[in-house]
Amino acid sequence: MDLRTKYLGLDLPHPLMPGASPLSHDVDSIRRLEDAGAAAIVMYSLFEEQIIGEQLASHHGTELHAHSFPEATTFFTEPPEFALGPHEYLEHLARVKTLVSIPVIGSLNGTTPGGWTEHAKLIEQAGADALELNLYSVAADHAETSQQVEDRTIELCRAVKSAVKIPVAAKLSPFYTSMPHLTHRLESVGVDGVVIFNRFYQPDIDVEELEVRHTLHLSDSGELLMRLRWLAILSGRLNLSLGATGGVHTGLDAVKAIMCGAHGVQMVSALLLGGPHALTEARDTMSKWLEEHEYHSLAQMQGSMSLARCPDPSAYERAQYLRVLRTGW
Numbered sequence: 078m079d080l081r082t083k084y085l086g087l088d089l090p091h092p093l094m095p096g097a098s099p100l101s102h103d104v105d106s107i108r109r110l111e112d113a114g115a116a117a118i119v120m121y122s123l124f125e126e127q128i129i130g131e132q133l134a135s136h137h138g139t140e141l142h143a144h145s146f147p148e149a150t151t152f153f154t155e156p157p158e159f160a161l162g163p164h165e166y167l168e169h170l171a172r173v174k175t176l177v178s179i180p181v182i183g184s185l186n187g188t189t190p191g192g193w194t195e196h197a198k199l200i201e202q203a204g205a206d207a208l209e210l211n212l213y214s215v216a217a218d219h220a221e222t223s224q225q226v227e228d229r230t231i232e233l234c235r236a237v238k239s240a241v242k243i244p245v246a247a248k249l250s251p252f253y254t255s256m257p258h259l260t261h262r263l264e265s266v267g268v269d270g271v272v273i274f275n276r277f278y279q280p281d282i283d284v285e286e287l288e289v290r291h292t293l294h295l296s297d298s299g300e301l302l303m304r305l306r307w308l309a310i311l312s313g314r315l316n317l318s319l320g321a322t323g324g325v326h327t328g329l330d331a332v333k334a335i336m337c338g339a340h341g342v343q344m345v346s347a348l349l350l351g352g353p354h355a356l357t358e359a360r361d362t363m364s365k366w367l368e369e370h371e372y373h374s375l376a377q378m379q380g381s382m383s384l385a386r387c388p389d390p391s392a393y394e395r396a397q398y399l400r401v402l403r404t405g406w
């Protein structure tokens with residue numbers, strides 16, 4: 078089956094790749110993902126605020142290890158890499174580039190232009206084939222308007238785009254008021270792709286200790302639904318790549334994301350839980366499914382359930398809301 082896709086200007090044999098996570102912390106893990114057939118790899122982020130890395134690292138090894146596959150302790154390395162400074166990150170990336178033949182997508186967590194353009198350039202110089210901008214930030218400033226939040230995002234992307242030649246993707250959270258407008262603005266400053274959606278790490282509260290507990294839950298396929306809607310709404314309306322991240326656990330999940338318009342499909346939780354084999358299995362299931370349904374290629378299926386082409390477009394919009402509430406359960 079012809080599963081080829083073009084994502085961020087990269088010609089890939091199929092759309093499945095590990096998303097940004099500790100899966101890329103060490104070269105052995107990356108090699109195993111390549112052996113399992115990953116089409117590319119997205120590196121974990123170089124963080125603007127080390128504190129985010131520290132928060133993630135402090136949960137590492139607790140909930141994750143409790144639920145992961147048996148080899149997790151070797152595959153899923155311990156946290157210090159999250160604290161890697163730019164220098165070590167770039168060295169690691171450059172080394173990975175010499176050891177694998179799949180495209181390597183760097184990742185940068187920045188919310189303000191400033192020095193981030195510098196780091197984007199350094200990631201490019203280290204050999205990254207593309208750069209994903211992880212725009213993870215919580216808009217908690219009461220004085221900042223939604224327009225200002227969006228303007229900041231656009232300016233950051235504009236600055237990075239003008240600093241590097243490699244393709245740049247913006248990894249977005251779902252918490253923007255008008256996703257279509259924002260993505261059109263991203264397109265207008267030259268961004269090559271959007272990846273939807275990052276997951277937020279939700280703090281819980283310990284009511285006995287009166288403490289905030291940082292938790293990190295892995296996803297399940299249910300999280301894909303929100304992504305499907307927005308992929309479908311954006312697909313065919315933007316001249317940039319669409320990446321899906323969040324809730325892709327099986328080949329059928331990937332089929333859905335592609336039908337809604339995804340060009341690249343990232344997996345993280347599924348690989349942390351099931352190991353690299355989960356990617357092989359998803360790719361094989363997807364290929365078999367296409368064959369059984371008499372598709373000639375993945376391209377033939379891409380975007381077939383987008384808002385523009387779906388037989389029931391109102392399903393993605395408000396019109397379906399009342400009907401589902403009345404009859405849908």
Ligand SMILES: Cc1cc2nc3c(=O)[nH]c(=O)nc-3n(C[C@H](O)[C@H](O)[C@H](O)COP(=O)(O)O)c2cc1C
Nearest residue numbers: 096097098099121122211296322323324344345346
């Ligand atoms: C332990 C862990 C670490 C992560 N680190 C990063 C990161 O460094 N940069 C980033 O953009 N996303 C990061 N993510 C988010 C994932 O790339 C992905 O978007 C998210 O987990 C949703 O995909 P999934 O449902 O396949 O897990 C991380 C996720 C997990 C679980």
